[in-house]
Amino acid sequence: MDKYYLAAFHMVEGIGNAGLQRLVDFFGGAKNAWFADRKSLFSSRLFSDTICNNLLDHREKIDVHKIAAEWEKKRIKLCTISDEEYPNLLRNTFKPPVILYYRGTLPAANDYTIAIVGARRATAYGKNAAGMLAAELAASGFWVVSGGARGIDSSAHAGALKNGRTIAVLGSGVDVVYPPENRRLFDNIAEAGAVVSEYPPGTLVHAAHFPARNRIISGLSLGTIIIEAARKSGALITADFALEQGRDVFAVPGSIFSELSKGTNYLIKQGAKLVDSASDILEEYDIKANTQQKDNELSIEEMQIYSVLSYEVPIGIEKIVMKTNLTPSVVTYILLQLELRGLVDGQSGQRYVRVAREGIN
Template sequence: MALAHLAGEGRGGPWWRAAKELGGAPALLAAGEERLRAAGLSERGARSLARFSDWRRIEAQRDRCRRLGISIFPISHPQYPRLLREIADPPLVLYARGDLSVCRATVVAVVGTRRPTRYGLRTASLLGRELSAAGVVVASGLARGIDAAVHHALVPGGRGVAVLAGGLDRVSPRSNRRLAARLLEGGALLSEHPPGTAPLPGRFPVRNRIITGLAAATVVVEAAERSGSLVSARHAVEQGREVLAVPGNIDSPASQGTNRLIRDGCAPMLEIADVLAACNIPACAQTAAPAAATTVHATGEAARVAAELDREGRSVDALIEATGISGGRMLELLTELEIGGVAERLPGGLFALKDGVRLG
């Protein structure tokens, strides 16, 4: 914990290599400045470590973790994730709630925009459902949008890992606290920060290297041209991991980043089998067929409106123009279709045919 405090977030690599050079963290802590510099630490780092004396602060952090039920795993701990230890800048300490041992299984990171389209949400849900059904542990960042969608879709008994940008007592956004609690039922919440650390904006891009570092492969679902998800893709490439991108409409801002990844040589994710193959998971482990669509029957004017709905969503004005039904009556019919489980309301005042529904 002292080494992690001194190294700072995202800069643990030289300290870990120095510890291995000198025979472990205790030897590193006992070494003098000259020996620390010879082991690869900067002059400033060697001086700070040789003069470190704030052990009360470290013990206070340990006590707080015990009170909050947070486990502490230094990088030398046998349960520290093997793949994460291999990256250039691993966190020197992982704080964990839940079961860190799930990271011994195959982990796939799924990342994407906080402002997904309907298509992006559907794809994230598909990934969460089918990867977890195949026994894959799904890692993400617990943000709104793609992150939350992929973890909400885990099958019963499916396992997920979320990596936070602040302390584990500062789940952000607050709206995902229930989801975080669900992940603890079979998975884990992780952070490189002690409890009490605020999830400041600058910590999110640095955190992303841990999400990809845990994983054999990273899937980018939707990403704008300048997106934190592209930072994750870059981390994964630098870590020597597989990266797949979900292709999208060429005129969709949410797919500009992913389409460019594919153009630049990233593998496209066209089906779940692509992800499983990237992780060397045999075909026999792939998921069961999705549940059959539910056939519903609408009659009269409701049937005319339902026939104009699609999966992406249409505006009320577009539906009025297509059917010739008046505005007031259209709203009544859309409400009727919502209650009947045929349609669902999307952001922006759009209406779409509900997933899993087929018109009879």
């Protein structure tokens, strides 16, 4: 129960990670601090008078047992830095969160974790690369860590879920869904991994939260893979955190004509390891690839359609019909079957791209 009192303090404006640790150290535990009288709080000189007054006002309004019951009902768990289940990689970073809130299950101490991050307005190429790498790394035992955002993040989570586990680190409370279209994705992640935040449940999204969130993404991971990032972007902030934390940085190269490749190509120039397949990551950590492949055999008509599609540029049904000489109804049916098998991905305007996967070209 002590961790819920710590969480209650965490909800007081002006008490950050350092303040939480000072409270616990001074009073010998969060519960003791919660029930400390006014005189003891002010005489401790841990905080300014303003923050002490905020704390006392907050304490009058909060029922810790009620909060605990509400969070448990939502399947929200708490983990403090002193708990055994707190991720070791994150614990060994500069100023780690004193408390984590999460839905799902955290990785074990001996599990491998790798971050995949990149642009929100990603291209089909970028999302394809993220999904492929995440799926193959998850199949080989990696937990894939990302930020739950649109674009590369969502593709990485979805790819990892096909074969294994993933962690979404949010810039809001774990019960606040952002972007809203990712509600089902977050629920699936909580079932096969974890949705994590350093912010208390109910905390709304704020722009200032995302840079801080990025340090947790890199801190949870042995290394960070950047896929599509502008020269000034959140993904490069994550790469900087990874370097500061002594972690590896990898980058997937992109077109020299694309603004979304300026950041990744810059990282490669600066010494980041170039990645064009999951084997590059597996070799780095001396892990054997999972060679068990799904059945990717295609019929003649399926191969006709699949060979027309691109990994990067979505192609419409009319163009596919022209190139294959198949009827629109046959093309539509086969595209649906390929999409259900995870071999193609439908884009806006009834356009399709290949989904990158080993064992089929």
